[in-house]
Amino acid sequence: MSLRLKESIRLGKERGMTDAPSPELAHLIDGYRRFRQTGWARRRERWEQLSQAQEPKVMVIACSDSRVDPSQIFDVDPGEIFVVRNVAALVPPFETTPGHHGVSAALEFAVQVLKVKEIVVMGHGLCGGCKAALTQDLQGAEPGQGGFIANWIKMLDEAREPVAAELGTSGRPAERAMEQAAVKVSLANLRTFPCVRSKERKGELTLRGAFFAISDGVLHLLDEESGAFSPIE
Numbered sequence: 001m002s003l004r005l006k007e008s009i010r011l012g013k014e015r016g017m018t019d020a021p022s023p024e025l026a027h028l029i030d031g032y033r034r035f036r037q038t039g040w041a042r043r044r045e046r047w048e049q050l051s052q053a054q055e056p057k058v059m060v061i062a063c064s065d066s067r068v069d070p071s072q073i074f075d076v077d078p079g080e081i082f083v084v085r086n087v088a089a090l091v092p093p094f095e096t097t098p099g100h101h102g103v104s105a106a107l108e109f110a111v112q113v114l115k116v117k118e119i120v121v122m123g124h125g126l127c128g129g130c131k132a133a134l135t136q137d138l139q140g141a142e143p144g145q146g147g148f149i150a151n152w153i154k155m156l157d158e159a160r161e162p163v164a165a166e167l168g169t170s171g172r173p174a175e176r177a178m179e180q181a182a183v184k185v186s187l188a189n190l191r192t193f194p195c196v197r198s199k200e201r202k203g204e205l206t207l208r209g210a211f212f213a214i215s216d217g218v219l220h221l222l223d224e225e226s227g228a229f230s231p232i233e
């Protein structure tokens, strides 16, 4: 066991970490038991297949927001979609600077190893990350006090300009415009990855922008030519 892990366990114990689950964890464990009794048992064969390999055809990039779970929205089975979730469903541009490029690593795996056919970037309504990008409330915050978020959503600064100029920095019309512009930023950044660009050109990969409106549960698809998001009938 590494020193760091030992130290982490010691600190956890000191702070009252016990074996008894918290009410929050107990709630999850109840769900897990239901899953074992119904979901898992019913699809046992499928899980057996999946224990050999995964072959998802689609990668979904979504927000971490608890209300927009792609598996739930698309009602898919285990093994069907390869998902990355982060604040505001953002894809950073292709960068080779030092750092921990989590989204880029997942993207590389999905495109080059799993060879997904489709990448869906799904933004959503009432997105806190996009709202912060619009208001710039977290600008100047220290890392751990909002600084990580501020730095992450800086990716939206350029897209924010026209939105703020036309619609201001508060209210749903401006927020929704920012949320939808963020999807377009992620699509543009996806295309800065040489492997994505070349596969898209060869017709081996399709990129799609989508937007899930939380209040009415309606999914919209982006028409990149017109720039408009239209609800799915």
Ligand SMILES: [Zn+2]
Pocket: 063, 064, 065, 087, 088, 089, 124, 126, 127, 128, 129, 130
């Ligand atoms: Zn969000």
